Amino acid sequence: MTTTDPPGSTASFASAPLDPRTYRSLLYLLLAVPIGIGYLVVFPIAGSLSLGLSVTILAPVAVVATLLLAVAVVWADATLTGRLLGVEVSPWFPSRELGVAEFCKQLVFARETWTGLLYLCWRMALGIVALVVLSTGFSLTWGLLAAPLAYGEFLRIDYRLGVYRIDTLARALAAAGVGVVVGLLTLYAANLLGRVSAVVTATLADGRAADDHDATTDP
Structure with a gap:
């Protein structure tokens, strides 16, 4: 596996906003939400259909069709991942x-x-992870950063131990400072998830090892 960054390099917490890979990872995670949900819908249905047909003469056709769909989706998904995250990957597909x-x-x-x-x-x-991290992180970030513009008697933060009222400028500025930290954490988490995704893709979806094996076993 090769990437556009030096091997083993990891963006620090503070430098995550300056790392171009952070924003490629953000785009990747934003796409991962609808794509992941789509997979959660499509593949359980396909698996259920295959299981339902397993007691009929169409069982072999159903299994092959489901696996072919999965392999084709993996090929397209891994190709997209490689382009967005800058990882060199050659997805496998059976020889036509x-x-x-x-x-x-x-x-x-x-x-x-x-x-x-x-x-x-x-x-x-x-x-699912991307949905939770991005929606929670960015909603908290923007809400806290907006505190200096909206603080007053009715602005408050409810948390497990009680209620924190943001009714003074000092408290609003403190909330905005927390918002900056939350935003940095969100960007760092996105960067880290992108790097993990690149490693997982290269490990599970790269077919070059299979191609090399086939080449060595051919007469």
């Missing part, structure tokens, strides 16, 4: 030069098919 029987055999038994399914599970989980 094979006959139908060999193609199906490779699709069902190849390790890359099943690591691809793990990758899709990761993407579903990432969509």
Whole structure:
């Protein structure tokens, strides 16, 4: 795996807003929310249909169709991830030069098919995590940063231990300072999630190892 950043480099908490990778990761996470939710809808339905057809003569067709859908989605998703996060990845897909029987055999038994399914599970989980992190982080950030413009008798923050009233300029400025910290934490979390996503993609969705193995086993 190669990326646009030096190996092992990680943006610090304070430098996250200045790291270009942070904003690529933000875009990636914003896309991860609808994509992950879409996967949560589509693949359970596809799996249920395959399970329902498992007692009929269409069982092999259903299994192959579901796996083919998954492999195609992994290929497209990993390609998008590589372009957005700057990670070099070559997604695997069964060779289309094979006959139908060999193609199906490779699709069902190849390790890359099943690591691809793990990758899709990761993407579903990432969509939920991204939704929670971004919505919570940015809503808190903007709310706290706006305190100096809206402080007064009716502005307050409810938290587990009680209520904090922002009714003075000093308290409003303190709230804005907390907002800055929350914003930095959110950007840092986005940067970190982007880096983790790049590693996971290169580990689970890169098919170059399979291509190299096929090349060495060919006569």
